[in-house]
Amino acid sequence: MQENYVDRILKAKVYDVAVETSLEAAPRLSRRLDNRILFKREDLQPVFSFKIRGAYNKIAQLSAISAQRGVICASAGNHAQGVALGARTRGIPAVIVMPLTTPDIKVQAVADLGGEIVLHGDDYDQAYEHALELGRERGLVFVHPFDDPDVIAGQGTIAMEILRQHHGDEIDAIFVPVGGGGLIAGIAAYVKSLYPRIKIIGVEPEDAAGMYESLRAGKRVTLDRVGMFADGVAVRRVGEETFRLARQYVDEIILVTTDQICAAIQDIFQDTRSIAEAAGALAVAGIKKYVARENCTARTLIAINGGANMNFDRLRYVAERADLGAQREALFAVEMPEVPGSFLRFCELLGRQSVTEFNYRYGDLKAAQIFVGLALTQGKAERDGLLHSIAAAGFAVRDMTDNEMAKLHVRYMVGGQARGLNDERLYRFEFPERPGALLKFLQAIGTGWNISLFHYRNHGSDYGRVLAGIQVPLETRTDFLLHLNELHYAYTEETDNPAYKIFLGG
Numbered sequence: 001m002q003e004n005y006v007d008r009i010l011k012a013k014v015y016d017v018a019v020e021t022s023l024e025a026a027p028r029l030s031r032r033l034d035n036r037i038l039f040k041r042e043d044l045q046p047v048f049s050f051k052i053r054g055a056y057n058k059i060a061q062l063s064a065i066s067a068q069r070g071v072i073c074a075s076a077g078n079h080a081q082g083v084a085l086g087a088r089t090r091g092i093p094a095v096i097v098m099p100l101t102t103p104d105i106k107v108q109a110v111a112d113l114g115g116e117i118v119l120h121g122d123d124y125d126q127a128y129e130h131a132l133e134l135g136r137e138r139g140l141v142f143v144h145p146f147d148d149p150d151v152i153a154g155q156g157t158i159a160m161e162i163l164r165q166h167h168g169d170e171i172d173a174i175f176v177p178v179g180g181g182g183l184i185a186g187i188a189a190y191v192k193s194l195y196p197r198i199k200i201i202g203v204e205p206e207d208a209a210g211m212y213e214s215l216r217a218g219k220r221v222t223l224d225r226v227g228m229f230a231d232g233v234a235v236r237r238v239g240e241e242t243f244r245l246a247r248q249y250v251d252e253i254i255l256v257t258t259d260q261i262c263a264a265i266q267d268i269f270q271d272t273r274s275i276a277e278a279a280g281a282l283a284v285a286g287i288k289k290y291v292a293r294e295n296c297t298a299r300t301l302i303a304i305n306g307g308a309n310m311n312f313d314r315l316r317y318v319a320e321r322a323d324l325g326a327q328r329e330a331l332f333a334v335e336m337p338e339v340p341g342s343f344l345r346f347c348e349l350l351g352r353q354s355v356t357e358f359n360y361r362y363g364d365l366k367a368a369q370i371f372v373g374l375a376l377t378q379g380k381a382e383r384d385g386l387l388h389s390i391a392a393a394g395f396a397v398r399d400m401t402d403n404e405m406a407k408l409h410v411r412y413m414v415g416g417q418a419r420g421l422n423d424e425r426l427y428r429f430e431f432p433e434r435p436g437a438l439l440k441f442l443q444a445i446g447t448g449w450n451i452s453l454f455h456y457r458n459h460g461s462d463y464g465r466v467l468a469g470i471q472v473p474l475e476t477r478t479d480f481l482l483h484l485n486e487l488h489y490a491y492t493e494e495t496d497n498p499a500y501k502i503f504l505g506g
């Protein structure tokens with residue numbers, strides 16, 4: 001099978017539409033990590049991602065008879081643009097099924113490439129089913145985003161280029177973002193057949209770890225829900241063929257957090273002055289984690305920078321979280337006595353430490369709560385030192401730097417601690433953003449339970465995040481949980497989160 005893939009990759013047709021991208025040194029990151037880091041610049045493809053390779057190879061390999069009927073796919077992202085451009089290049093019709101939740105800007109991008117757009121369903125799974133059905137009805141060829149040998153081979157041409165651009169003897173590892181697994185399957189099958197010594201390391205977000213979980217279980221696992229931040233890799237189940245290849249050839253999968261992805265977007269920017277999308281920065285985040293773990297130096301490590309289709313309005317969020325991911329900011333909750341001078345005493349304690357954020361909320365007559373952000377220059381050691389000195393000065397302090405709810409919501413909230421409120425449970429939700437999404441969310445929650453707290457903040461145009469306090473009497477708790485699970489929104493219960501207790505009076 002391996003030879004088969006090498007053969008398919010060598011014979012893949014991608015260059016009618018894709019370009020051979022450069023393999024560039026990343027001098028700043030290399031210096032910082034004390035290793036030689038190279039970026040494979042797939043963000044420079046015509047539709048700003050590597051997906052055009054696989055989509056076009058599939059389309060180019062079709063017989064004239066199949067091709068003239070046209071192709072169909074389901075996607076709201078880079079695959080949609082790849083299929084639309086690929087079909088236009090071959091001069092055949094393309095139908096792209098997108099969920100109704102797809103932001104306008106993405107619909108427009110595909111329409112501009114000449115694809116016929118069908119909006120259907122609330123999420124990718126529904127769009128996918130509809131595309132299969134429509135394809136059968138209209139006799140169109142379905143172009144799968146990852147689980148197809150021609151798509152895998154198209155993505156594998158990246159490995160062929162890398163080994164032409166840099167001698168295989170001098171490469172230690174290649175880091176590859178993983179969604180459904182098409183990209184890593186193609187790269188691994190090619191590289192391992194020529195240089196089994198080169199490590200192939202997949203990188204996934206912690207909250208979309210489909211390949212990691214599947215490899216661990218020894219079979220394909222379907223995730224109940226996936227985080228949407230790195231939308232290019234937000235896949236609930238990896239492919240059958242991609243899983244088979246990953247099992248055979250992939251050395252390991254590294255998981256990274258949203259903050260680490262944001263920090264990697266900034267690292268890429270510093271070396272290239274280009275902005276990667278979240279999935280496009282995964283490999284760099286993975287390299288950083290690997291180097292810290294292995295404590296290695298002087299290795300040659302390649303990151304596949306897979307795409308640059310970033311929504312501009314998400315940059316605010318990315319910039320905010322990049323400092324946390326790079327350990328340049330610490331967030332603390334500090335309790336101080338409500339006595340004159342304690343504020344001053346606390347600020348004196350901080351001395352010349354630069355403050356990034358300072359939120360105060362009256363607690364009661366005895367104590368006040370402060371949410372404070374501090375800039376760090378020496379990472380975790382400095383953060384631990386600060387915690388220690390604040391505590392030593394007699395203030396009750398808690399580290400909130402890794403507390404997702406505190407970072408997403410509490411830091412933006414002001415309001416009193418509600419008194420006399422019973423049975424409040426706190427939940428954090430994620431849902432696809434589109435006009436009316438908030439209303440739909442509230443309708444889905446229904447009127448069966450009282451909402452006692454609400455914070456919503458739009459993080460870019462494709463998904464919204466809500467923190468909601470809901471009064472759930474004990475006797476209705478089971479019903480409520482059943483209802484929540486039926487909504488199919490990603491959610492986390494936060495009732496026991498210390499930030500809730502401290503700042504919102506839970």
Ligand SMILES: Cc1ncc(COP(=O)(O)O)c(C=O)c1O
Nearest residue numbers: 078179180181182183232306307
């Ligand atoms: C930018 C980017 N990176 C990575 C991936 C993941 O590729 P695969 O699904 O082949 O694993 C995608 C998929 O669309 C993507 O758009």
